[in-house]
Amino acid sequence: MARVKRGNVLQKRHKKILKFAKGFRGSKSTLFIAANQAVISAFRNAYRDRRKRKRDFRRLWITRINAACREHNMSYSFFMNKLNKAQINLNRKALAEMAIHDNNAFTQLIEIAKKG
8 A cells, every 4th residue: 555645734734723723822822732622622612602692692682671671660571572562573682772772762662562
């Protein structure tokens, strides 16, 4: 069987992994094996957390809307139900921003929900 010399291929692969590992602490940024393990973990975490970020923000928006509703003696679920029945289609991100920055508009939505 012929001998395989992998000089360029191996070097390029190692350089690519070490490039990804720039900024890691200690030997994880300089030694290939440690860097490779760290990069694999980092990519796995990044993939998972791109999806988790969406869940986290949705929880944050719901918490903010709920807090603003409670100030007007209304629960979050009641508020969202009445908005849907009134055919007001605002997403939770917009409602949360409104609750923080535009209190008057949010109060008007609360009134609509109470009438609804």
